[in-house]
Each structure stands twice: as C-alpha cells, then as structure tokens.
Amino acid sequence: MLVEDWMTTGAILIRADDSVDRAIRLQRDHSVRMIPVVDEGKLVGVVTDKDLVQASLPSGIALNREEADDITSNIKIRKVMTGSPITIMPDHTMDEATEIILKSKIHGAPVIDEDKKIVGVLTLSDVLRFLMSMTGEDKIGxxxxxxxxxxxxxxxxxxxxxxxxxxxxxxxxxxxxxxxxxxxxxxxxxxxxxxxxxxxxxxxxxxxxxxxxxxxxxxxxxxxxxxxxx
Incomplete structure (x- = not known):
C-alpha cells in the first residue's frame, strides 16, 4: 500500500512570512501538531507545537497573555520553523513511511512531489488507520x-x-x-x-x-x- 492511499490531503499550510500567532491559531483550530511551511508554493520547513511553545515563552521572561500575543504576532514563522524537514514521497510504501516516522521520532511528515510541492501530510493517525486495516479490524472473527x-x-x-x-x-x-x-x-x-x-x-x-x-x-x-x- 502506498502513502498516497493513506495520507491526509488538503493539509493545513502556513507561509514562511506569516506570524507565529497565526500558526498558534491554526494549530488550535485544526488540532494539528505539525504545520508544513511553504514559500512560493514549495516546502521550506515545518513548524511544530514544540517550536511554537518555545517561541511564545521566551526563556527567563515572565509574560502575561497580552504580552505573549504581542510577541508572537511580530515573530515570523521562518525564524522558528525547522528547516530541511523529513519528508515522504507519495509513492513510498506505508511500511517505508512508518519506519521513517518511528526512527525519526516525529508525529508526522509532509508528503511532497518531485517539485517539492505539498500533496498531503502523513500523520501518526494515518499510520494507525493503515495498521488497523492490515489487521482486519472490520471483520468479526x-x-x-x-x-x-x-x-x-x-x-x-x-x-x-x-x-x-x-x-x-x-x-x-x-x-x-x-x-x-x-x-x-x-x-x-x-x-x-x-x-x-x-x-x-x-x-x-x-x-x-x-x-x-x-x-x-x-x-x-x-x-x-x-x-x-x-
């Protein structure tokens, strides 16, 4: 089975010049832990929940909610994102993709085509759906x-x-x-x-x-x- 059969399409994306505040809102509204970052339509990085927490809570500084919102609205994603992220191709097998995700200890990965354009994301939930289908979860037996x-x-x-x-x-x-x-x-x-x-x-x-x-x-x-x- 190929990644293209199991990946999540219509992925939530964010631009490199968008603010951290926007990423936080997208993450909250869509319940995602990783958002692919694009520039001119091509993948340039990912921003994770960990990246956003670190950006919104500067080390050693105590902030109230308004101060934190002010900071995150002025920080661009390109400043906090993880560049050169681990990616998966749509023609990878799910076995290969699962091994990549587990060995890399990540919650998911962008799926890109040969032009580095996002065609979807493969998350741990997608991997679990695949594994459940392989065990015959819909067959009483x-x-x-x-x-x-x-x-x-x-x-x-x-x-x-x-x-x-x-x-x-x-x-x-x-x-x-x-x-x-x-x-x-x-x-x-x-x-x-x-x-x-x-x-x-x-x-x-x-x-x-x-x-x-x-x-x-x-x-x-x-x-x-x-x-x-x-």
Whole structure:
C-alpha cells in the first residue's frame, strides 16, 4: 500500500512570512501538531507545537497573555520553523513511511512531489488507520498467533486446516521480534469458521505448531497458551 492511499490531503499550510500567532491559531483550530511551511508554493520547513511553545515563552521572561500575543504576532514563522524537514514521497510504501516516522521520532511528515510541492501530510493517525486495516479490524472473527520454524511450508499447513472448516483468511503477518533464531511468530486473522468448530480447529493447529494465543473478537474472549510477549 502506498502513502498516497493513506495520507491526509488538503493539509493545513502556513507561509514562511506569516506570524507565529497565526500558526498558534491554526494549530488550535485544526488540532494539528505539525504545520508544513511553504514559500512560493514549495516546502521550506515545518513548524511544530514544540517550536511554537518555545517561541511564545521566551526563556527567563515572565509574560502575561497580552504580552505573549504581542510577541508572537511580530515573530515570523521562518525564524522558528525547522528547516530541511523529513519528508515522504507519495509513492513510498506505508511500511517505508512508518519506519521513517518511528526512527525519526516525529508525529508526522509532509508528503511532497518531485517539485517539492505539498500533496498531503502523513500523520501518526494515518499510520494507525493503515495498521488497523492490515489487521482486519472490520471483520468479526478470530485471531490465532503461533510460533513456528522459519521454513517454507509451515504456514501453508495452517491455511489448509482453516480451509477444512470453510474458513477464510483476512490477514497473515509475521514478526521476528523476541523469538529464537530460526523461528518466527505468525498472526493469522480468520473468519467464517463456525463457532462449534473452533475447539477442533484449535486442537489441530496445536498439533502442527506452538500455539501462543487465540482471540474470539465477537465474544471478546481470549486464551493465552504461551506467555511470550507479542
């Protein structure tokens, strides 16, 4: 999935010569933590909530509200913005974009085209929407997690078991975090298996792999077989 499919379009923008006061009002009115800064239509920086707090509260100076407003109305954004910001391209995959945001420890990033023009922003909320879609949040069903050798053929065996019970698979994801070398954890979201068949399916899966946990989303119930962290 590409960034262009998940980014927020119609981003709130501010010009480099606008005032800090205007940025504060935009941030408050639109509940955003980062505003891209443009000059002649091209991205030149971003201004964050942290930048605005520092600009409105000069170090070592006690100000009342009117004095603070007077200061922020006379400071231009270009004086407080973060220049050369981290950016993302619309044809980046969401996996790549998520890694960029997490490693950079930022709340989001402008999405720009080849001409450095803003086409959207990708926020943490957008990333969470993407991750939720990947887990099949709109499908009432079940999730199995199991640990198995990192070899071909093992997942296919579990898929065949699910098919035996007329089940359908919504998502399959894998993780190598916190597992011994040569193994991986698998998370399988399924649906359309009759509730009466779940115990039998669970037993058969346990015969094939090391079952970690099972969740029934409709009943909001879960069984933990292995205390290893997910």
């Amino acid at each position: 079940y999730q199995f997690s199991f640990s198995l050798p990192d070899e071909s053929g093992y997942i296919a065996k579990i898929i065949d078991l699910v098919k035996e019970y007329n089940g359908r698979i919504w998502t399959i994801s894998c993780s190598y975090s916190g597992v011994p070398q040569g193994f991986r954890n698998v998370f399988m979201r399924i649906y359309d298996v009759a509730p009466k068949d779940i115990p039998d399916l669970t037993d058969k899966i346990k015969q094939k792999v090391k079952l970690r946990y099972f969740v029934d989303f409709k009943q909001d119930s879960r069984t933990i077989f292995d205390k290893q962290k997910s």
